[in-house]
Amino acid sequence: MNFDISIITNSLPYLWKGFQYTLELTVISAAGGLFFGTLLALARLSSIKGLQMTAAGYVNLMRSIPLVLVIFWFFFLVPLILQAITGAERPPQVGAERTAIITFIMFEAAYFCEIMRAGIQSIPRGQIHSSYALGLNYSQTMRLVILPQAFRNMLPVLLTQTIILFQDTSLVYVISATDFVGAAAKIAQRDSKLVEMYLFVALVYFILCFSLSLAVKQLQQKIAVIR
């Protein structure tokens, strides 16, 4: 077997473009997922039964079906939803790349919700009582007292989940979006260089994820010392 390294160096610009999309997808989905996940967590912990059950239902549903199936669902669902919102004649063409962003935000929200819920529940109840005693209302209590601490306590878990998300974004391959893996796969199939391309992709992911998880571990120890 001869290993053709030139195919990798020659296709670096194309791979880099795919990689940029992977990064973009990861960052936007993590931010969006965290935002909606926090809202979901607040809904799950609220005293309004209907809100509680809707949020729990959504989270449990998302967590019991495969991500690939979720990607397919949204790929066909997003154009119809947009059509319903805008009232257009026919479903708008959204494109795989943009659909993927919406999909991952909605999917990750379920996972970030569970992390934030654990974070909120780890705060002593006395803090809520003292906030109310100080005259803060619900939104102020959450925004200024509870959520910042929950976020800080859960930071290592949130970052670990983001590393998992970074790996999971590769699944946009199934709707032919050109992320890092998608770009590599296209070249691999065009030039029949599957061995070189897939080994290279695996190596890049491994180096990145391994160093990121080491960094998270260090951060975890640092936070543990402060507390």
Next chain:
Amino acid sequence: MNYNWNWGVFFQETPDGGTFYWEMLVSGLGWTLAVSVVAWLIAMTVGAVVGTMRTLDGKAPVLFGHAWVELFRNIPLLVQMFLWYFVIPEFVPPLKHWMVNTEPVFAQFLSAVLCLGLFTSARIAEQVRAGIQSLPRGQRLAGSALGLTTWQSYRHVLLPMAFRIIIPPLTSETMNLIKNSSIALTIGLAELTFRARELGEYTFSFFEAFTAATLVYVVIAMSANRVMAHVERRVAVPGLIAAGGGGH
């Protein structure tokens, strides 16, 4: 929203004739379960061995266990699937020979099972290690005081305890495995999600097909949960908080 639901689609005949569309989903479910069961057996066996290695005294087994876990945890499962199906056979000529000559579905099945089994083994190894390390040191010491060899104290004292403690995380790893088996569709294995999409493409009833697949996955997740909860109650270690009820 503008969508005409057509639930009757499952009872229409496929273009090949003789079979109905719902049978497609059933055959997909069969492959999902087959892949999951075989991969689960691999994952539990290898995971128990690797997890144990990480708690041994020697440096080499600990290092090996660590490398094993990091290797499988830091590469996307999709890429691992491609490695098992497209890349590794290139380095193992007899395997390549077999894969080219056998029915494609067997080659896909083998790759998927190895990929999912070993990927999950790394995650189970972490749980097994955590389970063993959560045991009081006295258990290991008592084992050697009784004259048990290292193998015997693991076999009769540490592992039975550890496995009973880690049943809840093992349950979620099992469900993750079943969900992850859908990634085998990228190498062409016609499991449940693959079949749902195929059904959608044949009939344009995408949402009916996805709804059916979603329901099946939810039912699988719920039954796996039930079964494991039952096992958990049966084997609960008396006296631990987790065992709940009874006691004093």
